[in-house]
Amino acid sequence: xxxxxxxxxxxxxSEEAFLTINCTYTATGYPSLFWYVQYPGEGLQxxxxxxxxxxxxxxxxxxxxxxxxxxxxxxxxGSVQVSDSAVYFCALSDPxxxxxxxxxxxxxxxxxxxx
Amino acid sequence: xxxxxxxxxxxxxxxxQEVTLRCKPISGHDYLFWxxxxxxxxxxxxxxxxxxxxxxDSGMPExxxxxxxxxxxxxxxxxQPSEPRDSAVYFCASRLLxxNTIYFGEGSWLTVV
Numbered sequence: 001x002x003x004x005x006x007x008x009x010x011x012x013x014s015e016e017a018f019l020t021i022n023c024t025y026t027a028t029g030y031p032s033l034f035w036y037v038q039y040p041g042e043g044l045q046x047x048x049x050x051x052x053x054x055x056x057x058x059x060x061x062x063x064x065x066x067x068x069x070x071x072x073x074x075x076x077x078g079s080v081q082v083s084d085s086a087v088y089f090c091a092l093s094d095p096x097x098x099x100x101x102x103x104x105x106x107x108x109x110x111x112x113x114x115x
Numbered sequence: 116x117x118x119x120x121x122x123x124x125x126x127x128x129x130x131x132q133e134v135t136l137r138c139k140p141i142s143g144h145d146y147l148f149w150x151x152x153x154x155x156x157x158x159x160x161x162x163x164x165x166x167x168x169x170x171x172d173s174g175m176p177e178x179x180x181x182x183x184x185x186x187x188x189x190x191x192x193x194x195q196p197s198e199p200r201d202s203a204v205y206f207c208a209s210r211l212l213x214x215n216t217i218y219f220g221e222g223s224w225l226t227v228v
Contacts, residue, residue, distance in 0.1 A: 032215045043206060043221035051215060089158065093215060101210075102148060102171075103217055105158040 002027045002094050006106035009087075013080055013113050021075040021088055021109045023064075029096030033057075033066050033073040034103065036089045044089065047075075080113045087111070117141070119220035121207050127226045133195040136223045138207030139188055145212040149182055149192050152204040152222070161205075164190065197227045 007022040025031065035047040035057070048057030053068035062077045073090060090106040120139040128134055140147045149161040162172040167184045175182070179198070184190040194201055208219045 034216075036219075044208075044219040046216055046218070049216060093217070101215060102160050102163055103158075107157045 002031070002092060002104045004090050004092055004104055004106035006090050006109050009108070010110035010112060013111070015082055015113055015115050016079045017113075019075070019077040019080045019084075019111070021090075021111070023073045023075065023090035023106060025071050025073065025090075025092050027071075027092055027094045027096075029094045031092040031094040032101070033064070034091045034093065035062070035064055035073070035075050036091060036105075038087045038089065038108070040086070047088070080111075082113045082115050085111055085113045119207055119209055119218055121205075121220035121223050123223055124221065125224045125226075127228065128197055130198055130227055131196045132227075133193065134197045134201075134225060134227075136192040136205050136207075136225070138190045138192070138220060140190070140207070140209030141218055142188065143211065144209035144218075146210045146217075147184060147190050148208040148210075148217065149190070150206040150208060150219075152206060153202075158206075161192070194225075197225075199227045202226050 003026045005024050032051045034049045036044045037047045038044050048059040050057040050066035056065045064073050064075045087108045087110050089108045091103040093101040093103050122137045148163040150158050152158050161174045162182045164184045182192045204222045204224050206219050206222045208217045210217045
């Protein structure tokens, strides 16, 4: 079956620090990969995505590269801000699971950025 | 365009009461999903619909939970009777058949006391 393993949190960083949140996956087919972000008290927002190997998704200074050889999709940002404090979810959508391509989520990583 | 719209945003109810959560998917989307988020279990898919038809309800925890989609623009998730362990955030989400991105609503935050 499909699964997503995320770096355990919580992660606490100072403003302008470099961020990496690790994500690895197991899938039976060729999945699309996503990072969603959940700000306090809010719903899930798509942060970035990649649909095939070696694709790089990017948004708001965040980046993640689809690495098929290591089955990974690590999230990075060069300089975090206090406003980046949120929970980050890695997810995959496997077309071999059917046309719905529903998402399988990791457990989420809580990020707190201190001023 | 409006996103996925859920109501109520917050609900506090007593054990044994019926709870109905509502969702309006993005117009034109073919798939609708209901997810539940808890601290213990993370994000779990409860059920999804394709063109208003329930396809997979294997994630529905028990018979107290039911979901309907009477038309393309409306779905409900009902819990009857509710129990304290049902306290969670319930997300509705939707997607186009031709797309690969699922869009989420802001969630319904349910507390059963």
